[in-house]
Amino acid sequence: MTSLERWQAVLRGKTPDRLPCFFSATAEAEVQLLRHLGIGSHEALLERLEIDRVATVTPCYVGPPLPPDTTVFGARYRSITYDGGVYSGIDGLMVHHPLAACSSIDEIEDTYTWPDPDWWDYSDLARQIEDKDGWVIIAGGSEPFMDYKEQLRSPEQAFIDLIENPEIVHHCLKKLYDLCYENTQRLYESLPGRIFGSWVAEDMGSQESLLYSPSQIREFFFPHMKRMIDLVHGYGGVVLHHSDGAIRPIIPELIDLGIDVLNPIQWRCACMDREGLARDFAGRVVFHGGIDNQYTLAFGSPKEVRQEVRDTVQLLGTSGGYIVGPCHKIQVISPPENIVALYDAINELNI
Numbered sequence: 361m362t363s364l365e366r367w368q369a370v371l372r373g374k375t376p377d378r379l380p381c382f383f384s385a386t387a388e389a390e391v392q393l394l395r396h397l398g399i400g401s402h403e404a405l406l407e408r409l410e411i412d413r414v415a416t417v418t419p420c421y422v423g424p425p426l427p428p429d430t431t432v433f434g435a436r437y438r439s440i441t442y443d444g445g446v447y448s449g450i451d452g453l454m455v456h457h458p459l460a461a462c463s464s465i466d467e468i469e470d471t472y473t474w475p476d477p478d479w480w481d482y483s484d485l486a487r488q489i490e491d492k493d494g495w496v497i498i499a500g501g502s503e504p505f506m507d508y509k510e511q512l513r514s515p516e517q518a519f520i521d522l523i524e525n526p527e528i529v530h531h532c533l534k535k536l537y538d539l540c541y542e543n544t545q546r547l548y549e550s551l552p553g554r555i556f557g558s559w560v561a562e563d564m565g566s567q568e569s570l571l572y573s574p575s576q577i578r579e580f581f582f583p584h585m586k587r588m589i590d591l592v593h594g595y596g597g598v599v600l601h602h603s604d605g606a607i608r609p610i611i612p613e614l615i616d617l618g619i620d621v622l623n624p625i626q627w628r629c630a631c632m633d634r635e636g637l638a639r640d641f642a643g644r645v646v647f648h649g650g651i652d653n654q655y656t657l658a659f660g661s662p663k664e665v666r667q668e669v670r671d672t673v674q675l676l677g678t679s680g681g682y683i684v685g686p687c688h689k690i691q692v693i694s695p696p697e698n699i700v701a702l703y704d705a706i707n708e709l710n711i
Contacts, residue, residue, distance in 0.1 A: 362494030363412035364556060370646055370681060371598055371620060378710035379673065380683045381703070382496075382648075383411045385690035388445030389699075396696035409703035413495040417488045417555075419547070423479025432475050434458040435511035444692035450510065459512040465531045474535050477542040482550045489554060498600070499551065500544030501558035502588050504536035505581065522576055529580055537584040541591060548595040557598030560588045560619065565605025568630045577610060582617060589618040600648065604688075606630040611637075615644050624649035624687035625676070634675040647676045649687040651702060657686060657694045662701035669705035 361369065361377045369376040383406065385393070394400060397408055406413060421432065430436050431449065436456035439448040447453075462468045489497055509518035512532065521529045548555055562581055564571055572580075589599050601619040608631035611622065622645045627634045637647070650672045651657065656664055669684065676682040684706055690699060 363414065363496050364494050366412060367496050367556065367683065370683060373643075373680065375680055379677070379706055381412055381706050382414050382683060382685040383409070383703075384686055384688070385699075386445060386692060388692040389690045389694060392444075392692055393696045393699050397700070409700070410707050411703060413492070414498065415489065415492055415495050416498045417485055417547070417551070418499070419480035419482045419543070420484055421479060422481045423475065431511055432479070433507060433511040434472070454510060454514070457512055457514040457517075459532070460514045460517055462528075465528060468528070468532070475539055477539060477546065480543065480546075482546050485547065485550045489551065496556045497551070497554055498557060498559065499555045500540070500547040500592070501560055501600075502537060502540035502544070502585070503559070503561040503563075503602075504533055504540060504584070505562055507536055508532050522572065522580065526579075533580060533584060537588065541588060544588070544591060548592075548597065553596070555595070555597055557600050557620070558588075558592045559600050559602055560585055560592065561600075561602035563602075563604045564610065565603055565607040565626075565629065567605060567628075569606050570609060571605070574610060578613075582613065586617050593618060606632055608632055608636075611641060611645075615641065619645060621646045621648045621683070626652070626654075626687050627672075628652055628654060634672060638675050638678065642676070642678070642681060646681040646683060648683045649685055650676055650682070651684065651686050653686050653688050653690055653694060657690060657698050657702065660698065662697050665698045665701040666705040666708075669702060670709065673706075673709055 366376040366378070366380045370380055390402070390405070394405060397405065399405060399408060423432065426432065429438065435454050435458060437449060437452040437454050439446050439452045458472060459468055462471065489495070509515050513521060544558055562585070564577060592599050598620045599618060600621040600623060601614055602623045604624065605626055606629040614622070625637070625647055626632055627650060634650070651668060656668050673682065673684060677684070686702070
């Protein structure tokens, strides 16, 4: 099977030729791994570790020129250097939030210019995938409250807004979701039949509990997410949902909304034990991720990594609905030996 056929089989409840898997790492972690393996490219890495081919395609930004260290939403950031790498762009430290001081919708509309879908050029997308027959192509999707919180209002103000300024939250999320919707629609229309699916995401969990009350999630997030889910399904795409942390209480509602794939499966978080997830949701959603990188990949031994792969596949994959990989981007702190052990263990289970 190709990578695409393998992933499609899992989504259709069929048995693939081997375990579907994926790779996700920071640039610094990948460079370290390439050096460890003595190879020189991402493609060679996928070949060496027998990892399924997955690619994310995006349109090219052609909008108004952006000042240095500024995002398309007008947020300014400062890069953060850490031992082994740099966090920059939207992963950096935001030092200016353009809507932080606004106190009303009228003030926002009088002072702020929202990004326009026409600021992106979709004509290059076919070229991006011309050599990727059989790959899993991901495109479009949404995670607007992250942008609202991290780039527009500031995290503190965003949480305050949910209680004190709900009208501002509703107004801004409508603007942000409309942008995501139009962007995603244009992507599917530009690549008919080629896109496997889209992320309809929002981080809603901490290590111990939900970040928002269920009523807030139902009011502010779910209606927009449902619209995005229906859009993706309307084009024949798969909906992949990402939400960090302890989100067990809302998983049934996410499934009812129509998500097809649940990521990242942080099983060390409260109430996210793999046994319970498999018992309650296997056959209703495909699990994606699950190999812990808060402890196991970062600080465990290769032996522990191998055992976790075996345990997780046994627990989450008994019904066939599991795509195995790290629960988050592998960080540079994770020893290359552990990353190799992860994929070697997957491949050993395929024998």
